[in-house]
Amino acid sequence: MSPAISATPDALAQRLATSGLRSTPQREVIYGVLLKKRDHPTADEVYARVRTDMPTISLATVYNCLETLVQCDLVRAVNFERGPTRYCPNLRPHAHFHDESSGSTHDIDLPADLLEKVSAVLPPGYDAKSVEITFRGRATKNSS
Amino acid sequence: MSPAISATPDALAQRLATSGLRSTPQREVIYGVLLKKRDHPTADEVYARVRTDMPTISLATVYNCLETLVQCDLVRAVNFERGPTRYCPNLRPHAHFHDESSGSTHDIDLPADLLEKVSAVLPPGYDAKSVEITFRGRATKNSS
DNA sequence: GTCTTAACTTAGAATAGTTCTAATTATCAC
DNA sequence: GTGATAATTAGAACTATTCTAAGTTAAGAC
Known part of the structure; x- marks a missing residue:
């Protein structure tokens, strides 16, 4: 389904690079947050967690980065029933x-x-x- | 999964009754609209279609009635990816x-x-x- | 190294979809 | 009919997300 790649922070830089995108501190922290606690958080929850490490990040950036990670096939966006989108870094089927x-x-x-x-x-x-x-x-x- | 019942307007009154709810003109027209064109319309699209028959209906009522139909298992609410909920009167699996x-x-x-x-x-x-x-x-x- | 260009982040405004509130209207049991 | 309950309504409020425009950062050309 998607190319074999281990779900580690290292994978991030590689995947971004092959898509012509940059690895930024924000993208790294957000991906790290998703890997650390895999409870399918919403964008708001990710925002709250990221802010403990990076208090100046903006919510818009969280949305932007999550979208980027989804585009790179490192993260799946999950929607069951109305309500906020949830994010999942599990790449296995x-x-x-x-x-x-x-x-x-x-x-x-x-x-x-x-x-x-x-x-x-x-x-x-x-x-x-x-x-x-x-x-x-x-x-x-x-x-x- | 759900009790066998044919997806006709008649089913509506029965189902509502067994749930202790009333059959109202609004509920009937909305259910009829769903049965007539099964293209998984959004609440807004249902609203637009219903208004040709019942111009005074309100959007809130459309939401209320759709929710009622979902509760009665006459309609399924469908959510893939962010975006408006869509409604489906197909009761078969x-x-x-x-x-x-x-x-x-x-x-x-x-x-x-x-x-x-x-x-x-x-x-x-x-x-x-x-x-x-x-x-x-x-x-x-x-x-x- | 500096310049240029493009990518990225940011804050806040704007939008879309849905739910809530309070008042009105309709229906049912008696 | 009368009273109690359910349903509808308009509009305000709310939530999740996207957009906009400005500012920042990084990468490549020279």
């Missing part, structure tokens, strides 16, 4: 489980063959670039 | 294909066993009430 009682979101790894089976339901003439699978329900125990 | 070139959304019927296979990837402790599958890509030919 995975689904999302949205726990309605806690409001939290969990990554569910997907075996490669499942995505093939799912895509097989598409009639001829439909060419899918990506598939998203979202569960909604309750998780008994666990966290994230 | 189906996925959505979002055509990036035209911006349109197509229903893809799902065989019952596929949803089982997909749900089977959930680890113990995860109890899913619903699954949503969204494709993104290009549809060559077709419309809707």
Whole structure:
């Protein structure tokens, strides 16, 4: 789906470079924040976390950088139901489980063959670039 | 998943009644609009269509009624990527294909066993009430 | 090294989509 | 009909996001 690359801060500079973009302190800190706590934060939550390290950053920059990371395929933007977009640095194929009682979101790894089976339901003439699978329900125990 | 019921205007009164809600002209017209043109309209688009029949309806009522229909399981609210919520009166299990070139959304019927296979990837402790599958890509030919 | 140019960040204004509030109107049970 | 409850309405308020225009930083040409 996307080229193999390990989800580390180092990957950032490489990916940006291949897209003709610069690695800036803001982009690094924001990517670091996403890697550090993978709880699918909103842009506002990222903003709050980044400000502890970089108090002068602006919210507009957070939006800009998140968008850049999404463009570089280092981060996925996640939208289930109305409400703010959430950001996820997990590059492996995975689904999302949205726990309605806690409001939290969990990554569910997907075996490669499942995505093939799912895509097989598409009639001829439909060419899918990506598939998203979202569960909604309750998780008994666990966290994230 | 939801009780068998045919997606006709008649179903509306029954469903509302069993939820202790009233069937009003506004709710009927809005549901009719959704059934008539199943192109996953936004609340604004529903508002525009409803106004040709009922020029005095307010946008707030459109939002209220759509929410009511969603609560009654007569309509699904669909959210892929930031942007307005779209509404879909298709009650059969189906996925959505979002055509990036035209911006349109197509229903893809799902065989019952596929949803089982997909749900089977959930680890113990995860109890899913619903699954949503969204494709993104290009549809060559077709419309809707 | 300095100049030029383009990329990036910033603050605040603007916009889009949705929800809230308070007042009015319609409907139902009696 | 009367009272209680539900639904609708207009407009204000709110949230999430994007836009704008100015300022800053970095990279490459010379």
